[in-house]
Amino acid sequence: MVLLDIKGISKSFKELKAVDDLSFTIDEGEIFGLLGPNGAGKSTTISMIASLLPPDDGDIIYKNESIMTKPNKLQKELGLVPQDIALYPTLSGYDNLKFWGHVYGIRGKELKNRIEEITELIGLSDRIKDRVDKYSGGMKRRLNIGAALIHKPRLLIMDEPTVGIDPQSRNHILNTVKMLNKEGMTIIYTSHYMEEVEELCDRICILDKGKVLASGTKLELIKLINGRERIDVQFELLNSKFMEEIKKLFYIGEITVLDNRVSIISENAENLLGDLIQIIKNSNTRILSIDVQKPSLETVFLHLTGRALRD
Amino acid sequence: MKIIDIVIKDFRIALSDRAVIIELILMPIVLMAILGFALTMTFSDFSNTETIKIAVVKEYDIEAEKTELLEMIPKESNIDIESIDFGDFDIERIFFDDFLGNKDIEEIIQYEIMTRDAAVKKMENKEITAIVILPKGFIKDTMINFGTSFRNIVDIQVIGRTDKNIRTTIVEEILKGFTDVLNYNIAAKNTFARIYNHEGIEGNIAEHIKPLSKEIADVLGAEKPKLKYEELNDRPPMNSRAYYSFGMTAMFMLFAAGYGSKFLLEEKQMGTYDRMSASGVKKSTIVIGKSATIFLVALMQMIITYLFSSTVLQVKWGQFSNLIVIFVCSAFCVAGLGIMLASITYYAESYNLANLFSSFIIQIMAVLGGSMVPVEIMPGFARMASKLIPNGLFMNAVMKNYYGYGLDEYIYSIVGLILLGLIFINIATFTLIQKGRGIGNVKHTNVKANAV
Ligand SMILES: Nc1ncnc2c1ncn2[C@@H]1O[C@H](COP(=O)(O)OP(=O)(O)O)[C@@H](O)[C@H]1O
Numbered sequence A: 001m002v003l004l005d006i007k008g009i010s011k012s013f014k015e016l017k018a019v020d021d022l023s024f025t026i027d028e029g030e031i032f033g034l035l036g037p038n039g040a041g042k043s044t045t046i047s048m049i050a051s052l053l054p055p056d057d058g059d060i061i062y063k064n065e066s067i068m069t070k071p072n073k074l075q076k077e078l079g080l081v082p083q084d085i086a087l088y089p090t091l092s093g094y095d096n097l098k099f100w101g102h103v104y105g106i107r108g109k110e111l112k113n114r115i116e117e118i119t120e121l122i123g124l125s126d127r128i129k130d131r132v133d134k135y136s137g138g139m140k141r142r143l144n145i146g147a148a149l150i151h152k153p154r155l156l157i158m159d160e161p162t163v164g165i166d167p168q169s170r171n172h173i174l175n176t177v178k179m180l181n182k183e184g185m186t187i188i189y190t191s192h193y194m195e196e197v198e199e200l201c202d203r204i205c206i207l208d209k210g211k212v213l214a215s216g217t218k219l220e221l222i223k224l225i226n227g228r229e230r231i232d233v234q235f236e237l238l239n240s241k242f243m244e245e246i247k248k249l250f251y252i253g254e255i256t257v258l259d260n261r262v263s264i265i266s267e268n269a270e271n272l273l274g275d276l277i278q279i280i281k282n283s284n285t286r287i288l289s290i291d292v293q294k295p296s297l298e299t300v301f302l303h304l305t306g307r308a309l310r311d
Numbered sequence B: 001m002k003i004i005d006i007v008i009k010d011f012r013i014a015l016s017d018r019a020v021i022i023e024l025i026l027m028p029i030v031l032m033a034i035l036g037f038a039l040t041m042t043f044s045d046f047s048n049t050e051t052i053k054i055a056v057v058k059e060y061d062i063e064a065e066k067t068e069l070l071e072m073i074p075k076e077s078n079i080d081i082e083s084i085d086f087g088d089f090d091i092e093r094i095f096f097d098d099f100l101g102n103k104d105i106e107e108i109i110q111y112e113i114m115t116r117d118a119a120v121k122k123m124e125n126k127e128i129t130a131i132v133i134l135p136k137g138f139i140k141d142t143m144i145n146f147g148t149s150f151r152n153i154v155d156i157q158v159i160g161r162t163d164k165n166i167r168t169t170i171v172e173e174i175l176k177g178f179t180d181v182l183n184y185n186i187a188a189k190n191t192f193a194r195i196y197n198h199e200g201i202e203g204n205i206a207e208h209i210k211p212l213s214k215e216i217a218d219v220l221g222a223e224k225p226k227l228k229y230e231e232l233n234d235r236p237p238m239n240s241r242a243y244y245s246f247g248m249t250a251m252f253m254l255f256a257a258g259y260g261s262k263f264l265l266e267e268k269q270m271g272t273y274d275r276m277s278a279s280g281v282k283k284s285t286i287v288i289g290k291s292a293t294i295f296l297v298a299l300m301q302m303i304i305t306y307l308f309s310s311t312v313l314q315v316k317w318g319q320f321s322n323l324i325v326i327f328v329c330s331a332f333c334v335a336g337l338g339i340m341l342a343s344i345t346y347y348a349e350s351y352n353l354a355n356l357f358s359s360f361i362i363q364i365m366a367v368l369g370g371s372m373v374p375v376e377i378m379p380g381f382a383r384m385a386s387k388l389i390p391n392g393l394f395m396n397a398v399m400k401n402y403y404g405y406g407l408d409e410y411i412y413s414i415v416g417l418i419l420l421g422l423i424f425i426n427i428a429t430f431t432l433i434q435k436g437r438g439i440g441n442v443k444h445t446n447v448k449a450n451a452v
């Protein structure tokens, strides 16, 4: 069942088209990934879904009703995890959760139980009475998620929930997302880390410059690059002789250069590796590493845009 | 319900910040104690400079009463009728020129002679504070008291306004001073006369009355009625502890507005504003909640400074129920000021105005409003300005209340506070609506969360 239907929404900031005629649908019970580099328009899209920004164009339908006319229905069932931590730093974690509970009209015993459950879920039981500004970045991120869960939302939108945190907190968050989904929660997961999106999401939409580049399941997306593999070569100092030679190979797909790093996409990786080593020898240059990459969303993005996902 | 949740949350945030507690609560208390004890200048000279306007009604008929008086004197009396010189002992002249015309009294009371009806009308219009009625027989009876051994009661009546405030009491007290001196001299004269009679000395009493009449004027002149009124109703004269308790409360309530001026932009930048919006909380609910918080912070400040100064510094603030009215109206005005500053700060997306207000504008307002030195000794423009700023209006109201005036005597301050508050709220609303129109152009602070 389609829970949320995004129909051709656009949003401009003065000259800049941050979101450009964007459409996708979210099915009940899935984890939907919005993948794209910084500035792709992910947060702007989410702001429009959360009624924080009015779209210039298009419509957003939640359960067969436009949120332009009836924002309340979605607002009540939406849990929003903003990209930047939105908490009161001088209050305790407990008081933060309590306030957001009140905002959703949860009170008394029910609220107390809910706070306990969430505290457990986000693994903050021993620190929940401390002030938030005493928390580590990872703890703040986890509480930021907890605050969005207080009212048991039907749809959870997470905007880059793992930016800038330690691996342990990241794993905790990813596991939490899986668990919530297993319990039936629909989740929109936004990230510019393709590993996370690959691991979590049933369906993925790749966004760049406000437009959909591609969308589908992970397998569907990887099919786009026809099972081609990618080899990354890190040079000590890249020279032009190497570049000339490598371009002569007939089976080469795209070549991307970033500083002294060269990414080559090819359908024939075994041949490529042998030829590559030969060319390196001939071109009198030293390399630091050679990486043979399995087909991934990173490769898909590179294929689609000629740019790396991460800057 | 959500407004209350927002207020409770903001109140907790305020109390969780030590700097806020120090700035809003501790500073005024410490300053009022230090200034109150360090600067023991006397405030009584400029404590009350307004004159009281009264009407005097003459119900006596001076010519008829003089004639009546002369006819009353029996032929066989030893009083020499011819020698009674009304010019020398003229009670009317003593009352109007020597007494009400006395320089010290003139500073406090201004009188106008009129009919009873005219006086009552003026009183109804609140143009005058009291009516003094010199009764029928005032001249005759006073003269009898002085000229004979009879005692006729002379009853000068003072009609005050129904709300009987301190001004009426002042008029009563001053007139009582007059009749006291009169009675004292009559008593002295009677003793004097009795001695004359007893000794059988033929004499002209009127001759001895002459110096007495001078004495009345002298005693009245020497007496400072001001001192008297300051002691009325247990009202102490203004002292520095009381003055700075009021002054610091007036000044620091502005800091509550300064604190509130960052409320909206801060909430926006913390992301909690959007988070509330996303959950369906209306913008107006957030703004009203913030205003209510500033209101409560200001009210709490006033109550704490009140409790501290009245217990530790022994300052008597005056009538309590009126004080509550002043506090509530002032807190309303401060809340308006705070939310106006907050709206402009939010609109400008910069804390410049908020910072300028707390670091500089408050100081100027404090001086203009009389928190440092009394407004009365400042130049005219400052006295004018003090009537246009919240702390100046607060100061005026609270001082009047201290002196025991009724609410009606400073009603313009109360109305002023409410009006100012409403104006501030209107500006805030207008500013926020303007901001709402241009929402697409809000600069986005995309903070990258990096280090843990
Ligand atoms: N409020 C705003 N005002 C002006 N430009 C904005 C605003 N919000 C976002 N942008 C711009 O729109 C583009 C998309 O931003 P955003 O949606 O935050 O991207 P993402 O979340 O994918 O990193 C960026 O170029 C960003 O600078």
Ligand SMILES: [Mg+2]
Binding pocket: A039, A042, A043, A044, A083, A159, A160
């Ligand atoms: Mg973003």
